[in-house]
Amino acid sequence: MRKRFHKFPASSAASVLKVDKEFLRHSRKVIVELDEMVKVLNAPDVLKSRALKLARRHLDLDPPIGSQFFDPFYEKFHVFIETSLDLPPEHEEVQLWTSFLSFIIAVLKVEEAKHRTKPSDSDICCILL
Numbered sequence: 001m002r003k004r005f006h007k008f009p010a011s012s013a014a015s016v017l018k019v020d021k022e023f024l025r026h027s028r029k030v031i032v033e034l035d036e037m038v039k040v041l042n043a044p045d046v047l048k049s050r051a052l053k054l055a056r057r058h059l060d061l062d063p064p065i066g067s068q069f070f071d072p073f074y075e076k077f078h079v080f081i082e083t084s085l086d087l088p089p090e091h092e093e094v095q096l097w098t099s100f101l102s103f104i105i106a107v108l109k110v111e112e113a114k115h116r117t118k119p120s121d122s123d124i125c126c127i128l129l
């Protein structure tokens, strides 16, 4: 998973990453994105369109970042929430955050299925050659 990041030395130790400006900038963007989605929880259409935008942003990377990355991320996400909020695993807030991530991943998976049916740039090149 770490190999997919190019703007910061993602494979470095946590102590190195914690002081890396690009890593901190990226982490802030991820948190802000989640925060923006939480703010529109009561507006399902707006929430869905934000989740779709996030899914497309990752699926449009080359090669795509799809469920093969989001599923393992989901497995670890609760640890991040528990540590950041200093809460036990069974706490309602931890459960709610993981449900929220499930929703984001569900949207991503629907979009991913559509992506798979589209020819990739390399498929198009082969058709043309």
Ligand code: HEM
Binding pocket: 001, 002, 004, 005, 006, 007, 026, 029, 030, 031, 033, 034, 054, 058, 061, 065, 069, 070, 073, 101, 104
């Ligand atoms: C809910 C979870 C996630 C959120 C909210 C999120 C959010 C974001 C955002 C906001 C960006 C754009 C950053 C920018 O404009 O500089 C981004 C880029 C990116 N994300 Fe995610 N992300 C998530 C999960 C993941 C996962 C699981 C991976 C797995 C490797 C990943 C890999 C990437 C990569 C490679 C980029 C491009 C980074 C770059 O080249 O600067 N993301 N993500």
